[in-house]
Amino acid sequence: MTAAPPAIGRDRAEPAIQTTGLTKVFGRQRAVDSLDLAVPRGAVFGFLGPNGSGKTTTIRLLLGLAAATSGEVRMLGEPMPAALRSVLPRVGALVEGPAIYPFLSGRANLLRLDAADRHAPAATRRTRVDAALDRVGLSHAAEKKAHAYSLGMKQRLGIANALLRPRELLILDEPSNGLDPQGTREVRHLIRSLADDGTTVFVSSHLLSEIEQLCSHVAVMSAGRLVAQGTLDELRHGRDRRITVRTPDPVAAAGVLTALGLAVDEPGTAASDEGTVTAALVEGVLAESVTAALVAAEVRVRGIAVAGETLEERFVALTGEGFDVAG
Numbered sequence: 001m002t003a004a005p006p007a008i009g010r011d012r013a014e015p016a017i018q019t020t021g022l023t024k025v026f027g028r029q030r031a032v033d034s035l036d037l038a039v040p041r042g043a044v045f046g047f048l049g050p051n052g053s054g055k056t057t058t059i060r061l062l063l064g065l066a067a068a069t070s071g072e073v074r075m076l077g078e079p080m081p082a083a084l085r086s087v088l089p090r091v092g093a094l095v096e097g098p099a100i101y102p103f104l105s106g107r108a109n110l111l112r113l114d115a116a117d118r119h120a121p122a123a124t125r126r127t128r129v130d131a132a133l134d135r136v137g138l139s140h141a142a143e144k145k146a147h148a149y150s151l152g153m154k155q156r157l158g159i160a161n162a163l164l165r166p167r168e169l170l171i172l173d174e175p176s177n178g179l180d181p182q183g184t185r186e187v188r189h190l191i192r193s194l195a196d197d198g199t200t201v202f203v204s205s206h207l208l209s210e211i212e213q214l215c216s217h218v219a220v221m222s223a224g225r226l227v228a229q230g231t232l233d234e235l236r237h238g239r240d241r242r243i244t245v246r247t248p249d250p251v252a253a254a255g256v257l258t259a260l261g262l263a264v265d266e267p268g269t270a271a272s273d274e275g276t277v278t279a280a281l282v283e284g285v286l287a288e289s290v291t292a293a294l295v296a297a298e299v300r301v302r303g304i305a306v307a308g309e310t311l312e313e314r315f316v317a318l319t320g321e322g323f324d325v326a327g
């Protein structure tokens, strides 16, 4: 007889976060407008958008810090906010900077924050706090007063607070905001190592470079609406990809590309020099199938390159705004 799968197995099949038609209206403004988000388990999910595009409002709705005007949220397989009490202990969050007492040490801050959690047993408090400090690389500075911490250290202390319990999901609102490059690197490394341990991470940012370096998935917000969502690769290779074949047999190569359904550029145009054949790639035709077809047709190939819009160009086109690229 086979045992029924454990409950945790069932809900693990669901996305870590799923929203359907999530909407928040302030007066006449739709800060979040019909948002359908799906954050897969195990993803480092970048929530990208210019300032004011609705990221923080969305995060507040996810965490039950604000009530939705309409729409649904499911988190870790449970409906929210109905299951808030059972779900929130499994979710660590850093929203709008950590609430830190400047004149207490890092350790004393965490002891205090842990004591505020009525589910946290006092007997194991020190062990828990030391483990969290160790996890974010602050053990050496545990006795230092928090006001003497760098911004990056303060952010890591805030993340340590979110990690006082084992978490399945971490929600971080602009964790690199205001950090210098060193602090940004520290936070990025920390997020990566948390993801390596299997934690799903949902991280908002207005910095494209940050999301590009860190995330497996990305959703792009613009004026309250979701304008793109997918893996980083899907977004990167979304459209307008062109393939260029360098060959001493351009006529034969053009024939192969045409047979594959690609629209080959007219020879003699700027994009198509002698010995070079270019075409727009279409959905379902991969560069590797083009290569295989050229080889099968015995076309001599000197080189193949695929180029497309950069992610930055894509996002600017999607949101109609520039992003801070370097921060």
Ligand SMILES: Nc1ncnc2c1ncn2[C@@H]1O[C@H](COP(=O)(O)OP(=O)(O)OP(=O)(O)O)[C@@H](O)[C@H]1O
Binding pocket: 026, 029, 031, 049, 050, 051, 052, 053, 054, 055, 056, 057, 058, 206
């Ligand atoms: N409590 C509120 N009352 C009225 N309007 C609000 C409130 N909270 C947010 N807004 C508005 O909703 C829009 C989205 O704001 P939100 O803070 O979610 O954006 P964001 O993408 O997080 O931007 P930022 O990175 O600047 O915080 C903004 O125009 C903001 O002014």
